[in-house]
Amino acid sequence: MESLTLKIKQKAFEIGIHEIGIVRAEPLERESEHFKEWLVKNFHASMQWMEREPEKRSDPKLIFPNAKSVIVVALNYYTPHEHEESTEKGKVSRYAWGDDYHDVLKEKLRELFSFIKTIDETADGKICVDTAPIMDKAWAVRAGLGWLGKHSNVITKEYGSWVFLGEILLNLELEYDTEIVEDHCGTCTKCLDACPTNAIVAPYVINSEKCLSYATIELRSAELPEQISNNLNGWLYGCDICQNVCPWNRFEKPTEETRFEPRTGNVSPNLSEILALSTEDYVVKFRRSPMKRTKLSGLQRNAQELKATIPKSERKKNE
Ligand code: B12
Known part of the structure; x- marks a missing residue:
């Protein structure tokens, strides 16, 4: 019989999620140290909301106490369009050409979560797409979706770095991914x-x-x-x-996600x-x-x- 983990992964691909990895909901210790150093150096500039409850950013159980697993997903947002080089025009970054990714990704994660509940009615969890203080990139790396590029965005081998990240914190034990993608930035700067x-x-x-x-x-x-x-x-x-x-x-x-096509x-x-x-x-x-x-x-x-x-x-x- 197929395991719940496998069913979750199959369903994720069916609903248009491009990458998925699942890891145990443990604190992010090393990443948390880096994060604190970053705050001390004031690298968050005026984003004072980054200072709030820093301990939550490194421990998913402080966000959802029953968390046992972190389901981490990536959604490809690349659409092949180019900026016009004109002094009358301004360039918008690719991530903002279409609909808000928070809505699109949340919708997909809600669908995935409902599916999990149909299989196990004791399932409980929390969907995170910038709605909770969680370190998306660190979880994506831990779950084997890609590596942290030198530009500090997660790079996947399949889609490059044009991916949005999100998570479901879940109260169920699942089978965990253990393979990390090694850093492929090499000597490139x-x-x-x-x-x-x-x-x-x-x-x-x-x-x-x-x-x-x-x-x-x-x-x-x-x-x-x-x-x-x-x-x-x-x-x-x-x-x-x-x-x-x-x-x-x-x-x-x-991407086949039409909502990311430019308006x-x-x-x-x-x-x-x-x-x-x-x-x-x-x-x-x-x-x-x-x-x-x-x-x-x-x-x-x-x-x-x-x-x-x-x-x-x-x-x-x-x-
Ligand atoms: C704050 C924030 C910003 C800030 C700060 C950027 C930053 N690098 O953190 C600003 C406004 C600048 C920003 C810009 C952008 N952002 Co932003 N942002 C966030 C947010 C809300 C928090 C990120 C965070 O925690 N930063 C704090 C720092 C400390 O975290 P960090 O970069 O991961 O730090 C790690 C490294 O410094 C590392 N480290 C330190 N020293 C060393 C040494 C070594 C050797 C190694 C290996 C690592 C290492 O350790 C730290 C912890 O892991 C996330 C959403 C989320 N909840 O995670 C989105 C997020 C990171 N942003 C995203 C995007 C798309 C962008 C932009 C591309 C948008 C755009 N086109 O304009 C740019 C990219 C700019 C850039 N090069 O980073 C995506 C990135 C997707 C991806 N593929 O990685 C995210 C994940 C949103 C999402 N849910 O998809 N963003």
């Missing part, structure tokens, strides 16, 4: 070299304060710091530079159109999009900063 703001301060370590993704998404300030605005390289929301240059992303494969005009939005958006238009346009994270004020600040970096000669042409 392409991501460190390409980062225009040197945000990858050491292999595997990001100083958020220097990161374009942090500045354009998370930083709530009226203006961007000069070191960021001088190096935007056209990025309006998020940044994919470190992933675009990664040789492992040559293994990217288009109209959302790969390289027109900056003037962003600046002209009213709050009402913004709410409608970005409903269920990850881009609502910046709020309209953040998006318009970024658009304004990009416009200000256009050389005067170019500006005349575009006016």
